[in-house]
Amino acid sequence: MFATTVQKESWHIVSALVENKPGVLFRVTNLFRARSFNIESITVGSTEQQDLSRMTITTNSDEKTLDQLVKQLRKLIDVIEVKVLDTDKTVYRELALIKIRAVDPTTRSEIVNYATIFRGNILDIGKETITVEITGTPDKIDAFKNLVEHYGIAQLSRTGVSALPRGGVES
């Protein structure tokens, strides 16, 4: 009914410093749900300050939605600071654990080779599967996943992106 001009969506990393106390993650995710913000990943963890946590949120949004997402986040009382990170000036990584079906020796050695090329680690080898750890940008993880998909992925777990701005000492 209230169609607005369609804007181009692009990928953004939003970094938020929040109070390290119960209920904060709930308030943030509830806000996203209530306002229909589409989130690709969200990670929360401790920071250099004991009473603060850092949330890293990745989202495919147009500029207008991103602007609202940031402003609505800032409005939350438990949120201390919000920044949209410039991906060119940011180090960001994601970790993925991928359990791949691998029974015959050829498949097994191929997977080990690919993992080496992607600087991954073999974490576990079972009778029918190999579990690989890959760390990198989400693109790199996607590339590895695409490469091994045809063997059959038994299970996959991604952490979502964690990020910090390059250089400087500011939070």
Place this chain on the structure above:
Amino acid sequence: MTGAKALIQALEKEGVDVVFGLPGGANLPIYDALVDANFRHILVRHEQSAAHMADGYARIKRKAGVCFATSGPGATNLITGIATAYADSSPIVAVTGQVPLAMIGKDAFQETDIIGVANPCTKYSFQPRAAAEIPEMIKKAVYIAESGRPGPVLVDIPKDVQQATADMKFPELIKVRGYNPNVEADLSEMARAVELLLNAERPIIMAGGGVILSGAFSELQALAELVKIPVVTTFKGKGAFPENHPLAMGPIGMHGHAEANKIIVEADCIVAVGARFSDRSVGKFDEFGKGMSIIHLDIDPAEIGKNKSVDVALVGDVKSSLRTLVKMFSKKMIKKDSDNPWLKRRKELIQYYAETLKDYPREITAKKSLKKLRELLPANAIVTTEVGQCQMWASLHFDVITPGTFFSSTGLGTMGFGFPASIGAKAAKPNVPVVDIAGDGSFNMTENSLAVSVLDKLPVIVFLMNNYMLGMVAQWQRTFYNRRYSGVHQHNCPDYVKIADAYGAQGIRAESMHELDKAIKAALKSDVATVIDIPIDPEEDVYPFVAPGTGLKDMIVGA
């Protein structure tokens, strides 16, 4: 000292003079401590009304209203009232009892995760885990509720935390990291706003609820008079500007004044003051403000660009932003005389619609009744409304003369709001007449507050325009569903004069304008609540009407 006593003392220290509430198992310790409180407790008949009373109190007192409820159903009954306050940025502090800490998460009797339930409609919420946390939490709750863009705050106190004793420290100063409500508008943006406004040929002010919340009445008037700009309001902003002022145009929106809807479409520059461009006010977002420049003053940065992209944004308390704008304008030479074509257009539109809009052909109508009410009420009387046709008629036909004396559930549109809210307003200002402009469907929902009005000696006037119909729904069914009425008839039930009588209030039926005149005069003299039952024809519709999803220019002025 126990946690419960600390709660009462903390509220006393915040200057709380009345609390609206209802006890139950999980807030018994609080009610025990309440016996020794130096403020008044008003016992409600349903918790929803407690929240509405706190809300009505807050809107008139312009400080936090407080309500109490027990855990579980008591707390969930508050939710409609909390959501109403949230939608209208009204500062209330709701204190709920909760099951003891050890029982939380065990699906205990009357346990609800009320913090979770209330999250989307509270500005913030607290749950003390130790009694010693209570004094600071209460101070923070009041501070957060009242400051910045106001809103409801929930404090959920487990029963054992109410009972536990601790050495209490009542802080004088508190700081909430991550909450910075006091922002000042950017001066360079101010200069741009002044430029835009000076160059505009057809400027208009659109005053919203933010003007009322910040009490920026004289500042708004000064700006309008200095630059000679006509003033429309949103419905929430109704009464931000005296509606009998030579620059006033009344509310815009779905059931706005025809001349207001018309003039804002013709404007070339809109100064939106403390308004959020809601769909009910502006119609279709994309169409509104097309080809015009928009200057947006608001305390909430998240409102900038939310529904409408603007040319200049002045983030800050609108009172201080308006004051700065007035100062900047005072230094400019303003050529605009009161005879300019734009102001002439204003008069022309008002006159045109005064002659064009037809009155509903009946001896007693909503419009005539409300004009009569205005005639007999003092200018400083406080008026609130129920929700539905009665509310929109109030918007159209009842002029607010003293700024800040009108409020309504404008955002959430909560039926049942007006009556308890009027009692809250009366508690805030006992010496001023308070009127709830009501319809029967809405009044029905919280009419048991008549007991509160009578027993607590808070005599308000229920101005009941009664068509025994869920009238607004019926109007939409008439307009959009080919008169296929569904679920709207009240079948002459109940008899509202007898209802009033049953509670010890005064019930008067007014079937002619003469009887209405007498009834209003009797109500103004009464020391108990009065319900004036005014039979209204169920076919009397509210016009003008901007259908949902259309623009203000598509306004339908009559049947």
